[in-house]
Structures are given as C-alpha cells and as structure tokens.
Amino acid sequence: MQLLGAIEKISASGKLIVRASGKLNLRIGQKVFLNKRPIGRIYDVIGPVSKPWVLIDVENPDGLVGKKVYLG
Numbered sequence: 001m002q003l004l005g006a007i008e009k010i011s012a013s014g015k016l017i018v019r020a021s022g023k024l025n026l027r028i029g030q031k032v033f034l035n036k037r038p039i040g041r042i043y044d045v046i047g048p049v050s051k052p053w054v055l056i057d058v059e060n061p062d063g064l065v066g067k068k069v070y071l072g
Contacts, residue, residue: 001033001036001070001071001072002024002070002071003021003022003068003070004018004020004021004024004032004054004068004069004070004071005018005019005020005021005054005068005069006018006019006066006067006068006069007056007064007065007066007067007068007069008065009065010061010064010065011055014058014061015043015044015055015056015057015058015061016040016055016056016058016061016064016069017053017054017055017056018053018054018056018069019051019052019053019054020045020051020052020053020054024071026042026045026052026054026071027042028042028043028044028045029041029042030042030071030072031071031072032056032069032070032071032072033069033070033071033072034064034067034068034069034070038072039056039058039064039069040056040057040058040059041056041057042054042055042056042057043055043056043057056069
C-alpha cells in the first residue's frame with residue numbers, strides 16, 4: 001500500500017479532501033484504505049499536477065479528518 005496523504009477536510013458534498021503526498025499514479029475509481037480496510041474510491045483529482053487534491057467518495061465521512069489514507 002502507498003500513502004495517499006492525510007484527510008484535510010470534508011467538502012460540502014461529503015467528499016473527503018486529501019492533498020496527495022509525492023508522485024502517485026492516481027486513477028478515478030481507485031480504492032482508498034484506512035487501517036487496511038477500504039473506505040471509498042477516488043472520485044476526482046484536481047489542482048496542480050505536482051501536488052494534486054484528491055476527492056474521495058465515502059459513505060460516512062464523519063470522524064475521518066486528520067487520518068492517513070492509503071492506495072491499494
């Protein structure tokens with residue numbers, strides 16, 4: 001598993017917002033994990049190519065801000 005980054009905030013639409021750490025191969029629909037368990041999928045990638053923001057679609061975003069998430 002590769003570190004995606006820490007969850008920084010929750011969007012108005014309920015998506016998790018993460019600043020990607022390092023150069024990663026990001027794909028829409030790719031699974032995202034917390035504590036080795038899937039929590040959602042990449043919904044969109046926005047911002048500069050060198051350090052993009054990743055939006056993650058999850059069922060329940062409550063209590064996840066500050067947690068580190070990983071790509072599987």
